[in-house]
Amino acid sequence: MDKLGLYFILFLALCYPLFLIYTLVTRTRSLIGKVQETRQDRDTSPVVYQHRLFKIQHPANWKVSEDEVKENIQFSRGGNSIKLNVFEGNLVPEAAFDSFVEINREVFNEPRESPLYSYGPYQGMGVVLQGIHKNFQSQSKERTATLKLFACTQEGICLGVRVGYLNDELEEIQPALTLMEDSLKLTPLQTPNAPS
Structure with a gap:
């Protein structure tokens, strides 16, 4: 495997956990926002x-x-x-x-x-x-x-x-x-x- 391919695999290995963290945070914020809207709607x-x-x-x-x-x-x-x-x-x-x-x-x-x-x-x-x-x-x-x-x-x-x-x-x-x-x-x- 050439050096460029190795760097690319290393880059993906580092970015994938960041992508998962970003997705988790974004979905959590969205869920919290919907819960707050539901509370306000029922208030x-x-x-x-x-x-x-x-x-x-x-x-x-x-x-x-x-x-x-x-x-x-x-x-x-x-x-x-x-x-x-x-x-x-x-x-x-x-x-x-x-x-x-x-x-x-x-x-x-x-x-x-x-x-x-x-x-x-x-x-x-x-x-x-x-x-x-x-x-x-x-x-x-x-x-x-x-x-x-x-x-x-x-x-x-x-x-x-x-x-x-x-x-x-x-x-x-x-x-x-x-x-x-x-x-x-x-x-x-x-x-x-x-x-x-």
């Missing part, structure tokens, strides 16, 4: 989301999304979500709410409707829409969904709520929906002291 412990105008608790495994000005905040898990629209103001114009309901009504085939007068501790106007969701019509099993739309004004804060969930997942997510509805607290606006 339903309450987490407080603090906003300038409200505070709410949500399960740790629900995703939180905000717009740039933090007036639209969405808490979601899978196809289920609660979206809050919160801003300073004194009125929720009925015409705007009616058009919001109409837009959401269009995602259903002939939805059933019922009035909604409160969300958490707040009184206002709302509607519950239930029926076959158009996005799930082409599946082998038609899935029904529920949308709860609610709006109110409380102490200078306008609150809009859109709760959407798939009815066949309600039993699983009901504790999360209850946690968020029961923990929602609007923060009264601080008015500057008037000069004397």
